[in-house]
Amino acid sequence: MLPLNVNLIKKEIVSLFKQEDHYQDFIPCGVSVVSLFDSVFQHISESIQHSETKDDQQQLQQQLDALIELANEKLLMYPYKDVPACWRCLLMDATLLKSFTLISSMEKEETMQAKKHVARELIKILDVALIVSGGPGPRRREFSLKLLDDLQQWLRPRKTNTQGRHLAINSSATLPIIKHAITVLKEPPDYLWFEQHINQKLATPLHLQCGLMNHWPACTTRPWTDIDYILQLAGDRIVPIEIGSKYTDVCWQQKMVRMEDFINDYIIPSNLDNQQDEKKKPIAYLAQHNLFDHIPLLENDISIPDYCYAEPQSNEWYLQRPPPDVIKHCWFGPKGTVSPLHQDPYHNLLAQVVGRKYIRLYSPIHSSALYPYEGIMSNTSQVDIDDPDLESYPRFAEADYVECILKPGEILYIPPKWWHYVQALDTSFSVSFWF
Incomplete structure (x- = not known):
């Protein structure tokens, strides 16, 4: 199984939010949303230097779940093309910060089975956020796709020259009779x-x-x-x-x-x-x-x-x-x-x-x-x-x-x-x- 550089992944997630004033995207979401997101991000930034406790980790995940749930509720209120950009940005960024907390908890799990369970949960939330939000924001999509591929390779190392199960055509099946053929x-x-x-x-x-x-x-x-x-x-x-x-x-x-x-x-x-x-x-x-x-x-x-x-x-x-x-x-x-x-x-x-x-x-x-x-x-x-x-x-x-x-x-x-x-x-x- 290929190793995952957990510390590097966590630093890369934090760096996504330090290279521009990302709060500008959230201002239309309201003061309370901006304040909560900022509080969560500050805790996560500090945890790179000082490992958070299990209780801290659970509290962060609950706060991020609240932001993600709010963003999803707002997205359902509009036809997709009319969704205000702020809610799509919130969904993507809150999910990326939750990915940080899941990577941290994955690192602390003692059994390989538990680590794999967390990795699959991480893939699930990140994939859904990409599909629903479209992956807005600088470098969000590229980073997320790279992380998803790394996690998939970690769970299922790439093999070559292996004989897998193949889909087959039923050669005895009755086919429609073509009466008016295309050129x-x-x-x-x-x-x-x-x-x-x-x-x-x-x-x-x-x-x-x-x-x-x-x-x-x-x-x-x-x-x-x-x-x-x-x-x-x-x-x-x-x-x-x-x-x-x-x-x-x-x-x-x-x-x-x-x-x-x-x-x-x-x-x-x-x-x-x-x-x-x-x-x-x-x-x-x-x-x-x-x-x-x-x-x-x-x-x-x-x-x-x-x-x-x-x-x-x-x-x-x-x-x-x-x-x-x-x-x-x-x-x-x-x-x-x-x-x-x-x-x-x-x-x-x-x-x-x-x-x-x-x-x-x-x-x-x-x-x-x-x-x-x-x-x-x-x-x-x-x-x-x-x-x-x-x-x-x-x-x-x-x-x-x-x-x-x-x-x-x-x-x-x-x-x-x-x-x-x-x-x-x-x-x-x-x-x-x-x-």
Whole structure:
């Protein structure tokens, strides 16, 4: 097990708050919040020179818990984009100071089991703070990610050349019959040809079966089919998951869990194709999460396709400016996960790393026949593709579509505003690139 330099970690945490007037961020939170935070920070600064007692440590943790709870309550009062910055800063900074107290208590634990328990608690609070707050403040995010990776390596030392448990494709499974195939390219398209294609008045989808992912470590030397490799890298990390077969279901919900619990509870049972277990437990999906921003080591296993750097032109279906950087999302879940028929504003290259997905697409010219919801879910169709109610939505039967089965190592180009329905036919791991 790799050693942790506890004293260095504690000094680095304190140094985060000594290099700028961080209290300016908290002034809108109120005088009492600033006063309590300052008192806690002064005690923590002094404890580097004079070790605090167990009672002092407990009191500090209680005060920090109060600040964290207050910040979380305030965050829930607003839509995320409207949350005042002061509450996000308070959540991040109070969590960092609590990390200091946990590191201190971890150092004093006598058994390795107790030390590991504290380390996992530290990972939990720091991961949640990063996800919820976004990691505001100078050097907060970089330091937190480094500490999280160090703790994960300490708990699960990195191993090489080990044979882990691998996710497998059920080759005997019955697959959907493809009646209206998407255009297939067996050779990589010329870059300029691709740029011209996406800038047509109405671009069309492309099924790229041309080895564009053959060099990815995620498909070769560090395969994401290897469950134990994923656990080694991120088993104790906290990730947001969706519970329910699709987000339009009434019972759909979101929660945060350890990656290991997500894999053990949802991924492995599904991969074993145990139908009884699948019916007892609802489907869970790690969906549309920027996992690479959260666990940067995973990004070393992929490459952004060159086609993402084409220059999109504005038109009827692509009205906004391209994002400053390629937007990357991960989609990891068991067989049966569904993304209901919906549309996105950007050009999308969907890369399939593990498992297979059935995907059906409708042109945006058919939008009215797909009966979008009104309001906040206007990018989602009311039609259930698996069981369409043609009495309620009669024009749906007239809408033309194209479809494919996306296999490991293949990429699907989805033009902006094209409606798409996605169903995992196996345990699946995909990466989408918006540009």
